[in-house]
Amino acid sequence: MANQATRIAVIGGGMGGLTAAIALTRIAGVQVTVFEQASKLGEVGAGVTVAPNAARVLDKLGVYEKIKALGAVPDGHGVYLDSMGNMVTDAAWEDSAKQYQNVGMYRPDLINALAGEVDPETIRLGHRLKSVEALESGVRVEFDNGVHEDFDAVVGADGIHSVVRKAVDQHLEPVYSGYIVYRGVIDASRLPEGWPMISQVWMGNNRHFMCYPLQQRNLFNFVAGIPSDRPLNGPWSGPAETSELAAEFAGDGWDPKLQHFIEQIDKTFWWGLFDHEPLTNWSRGAITLLGDAAHTMLPHQGQGVNQAIEDSMALATFLAEADDVSDIPEAFRRYTAVRMQRTAILQNGSRRSGAMFDAQYEFADLKKRDADIRVGRDFRRSAVFDYDAEKVAEKALNRFRRISVV
Ligand SMILES: Cc1cc2nc3c(=O)[nH]c(=O)nc-3n(C[C@H](O)[C@H](O)[C@H](O)COP(=O)(O)OP(=O)(O)OC[C@H]3O[C@@H](n4cnc5c(N)ncnc54)[C@H](O)[C@@H]3O)c2cc1C
Structure with missing residues (x-):
């Protein structure tokens, strides 16, 4: 961004919020403060897969090698088996260029690695967001502990029960x-x-x-x-x-x-x-959403965190184009237009994958289910793993530039 004094509040210090902080600082060059309700950053003691589409983003942010070294790269493609362990099909585990593979990460390792890339002075723990108010210029955030502060813009990375989501007029029931x-x-x-x-x-x-x-x-x-x-x-x-x-x-x-x-x-x-159903909007003025706050999805394609990482790159790319704080709402609208489409496909696809794994609905015929899983494997590689969030955002920016010239 041309104006490097721009101040952005990221609400939520989960994997989405921390990646956003890294991307916004390194790509858009803005000043970020992360507010997290918990008294320390942390994650449940379970696993998460960093997929090639997110690995590509993390590589561009300069953190991929460090993260990969903490994780586990499998020996080869995964397998789908029937209940007796007979092979149904192999599973996509790398992108078409064979550059990035699925990396299994212990969640606490991933959160610590991301947090290590963010200036500790800019992370405020023990701040539970109570409300977000759009001002004539900028946004006011207020916390349960009585603290309130004004920023040029706010990014809600506060998960499925997002408070920020209410400020963009989206009300939903999980x-x-x-x-x-x-x-x-x-x-x-x-x-x-x-x-x-x-x-x-x-x-x-x-x-x-x-x-x-x-x-x-x-x-x-x-x-x-x-x-x-x-x-x-x-x-x-x-x-x-x-x-x-x-x-x-x-x-x-x-x-x-x-x-x-x-x-x-x-x-x-x-x-x-x-x-939840895909939202109809993510942004209002200088307020926007990212990660589960914007698009909670079932885990059956292992894409919740990976989409939050893609969001972070797209958001930073659009924001880097803004010359002035008055351009932020337009940058957020563009980000929303591009990301809503992508994540709605994955929200729906994750429901469908779950139905296939568990042989529900039209997949009650197990032979048909197995055939559908085989077809899904190649789609997953090309449509999910090969996706380059930065390139897609740049292409969209070019289109938006042409439209504004006309
Ligand atoms: C069983 C299971 C397996 C999964 N496996 C995968 C996988 O393999 N790959 C994958 O990509 N995804 C997976 N996911 C999904 C993934 O866990 C989520 O998509 C991801 O954690 C979302 O990150 P986030 O940062 O957007 O939100 P969250 O992780 O929910 O983080 C939100 C943060 O905001 C904070 N916060 C909330 N409210 C406030 C407030 N009012 N004020 C201040 N702070 C606040 C919270 O304390 C938290 O730190 C899985 C999910 C499940 C349930």
Whole structure:
């Protein structure tokens, strides 16, 4: 941005907010302050995949090598298996250029690596946002602790229950998918010798189990999706008994190798899966949204964080073009136009993937489900992994420039 004194508040110090802080500082050259409600930055002790489309962004931001070194690059493509462990198809695990692969990350490692790239003086912990108010020029943010401050613009990276979202006039009800997941990690040394260092997904009737390596292959992540009608009007997650999880995959109909994996689990917790319909707008004046605040999606394509990382690059690219703070609303409108389309496809695609893994709806025919999964593999590589968020934003900028000349 031409005006380097521009001050932007990022609300939320999750993976989305921290990546946004890095991108806005390094690409748009603005001054960023991150406000996080918690008293320290952190993440749940589970895994997340950094996919090639996000790896490309992190590389441009100069943080990819550091992150990759903390994670686990699998030995090759992942596999989709039926409940007895027979191969259905292989899974896309790298982009078409074979430059970037899926990297399994232990979430606390990823958040610490991102936080290490942000000036600690600019992160304010213990600040829970109460309200956002558009001023004649700029935006006022007010926190539960009584602090309030004015900025040139605000980015809401405050997750599914976003407070900032209300300021862009979007009111939504999270939608329960009918599924919970059991999640956690196990020490890789507990697995039999020769256990494949790849991602594996066992798909049975109405449930699935996924595992992949993390943290330089010292840990294995697991996620098991199970239908549940437990009332979720209270908490959405909590500790669970490992015996509950084992019972879901017991009996002759499941692969003994999977059952052995589950026997090694000594700690797990459950998590209700929610998403929401795509929003109709993300920005209002100098206020915009990013990450789950804008597009919570089901985890079945492993794209929630990856989309927040793409958002960060697109936002910074549009903002870098703004000459003055008065140009910020237009930059936010352009960002919204480009990103809403992309993320709506992935929100819908993640629902569809979940339905396929769990053989619901039209996939109740398992043979058809398996055929659809094979088709989805190539689409995933080209449409999801090959996407270059910076190039797409630059192309859009050129189009917008031509329109303003006409
Ligand atoms: C089982 C499961 C598996 C998943 N696997 C993957 C995967 O493999 N790959 C992937 O890309 N995604 C995955 N996801 C999705 C991913 O976890 C989310 O999309 C991601 O965490 C969103 O990041 P965020 O920064 O936008 O929001 P969040 O992680 O929710 O962070 C929001 C931050 O804002 C703070 N905050 C909230 N309200 C306020 C407030 N009022 N004031 C100040 N601070 C506030 C919060 O404390 C938090 O730190 C998975 C999700 C689940 C449930």
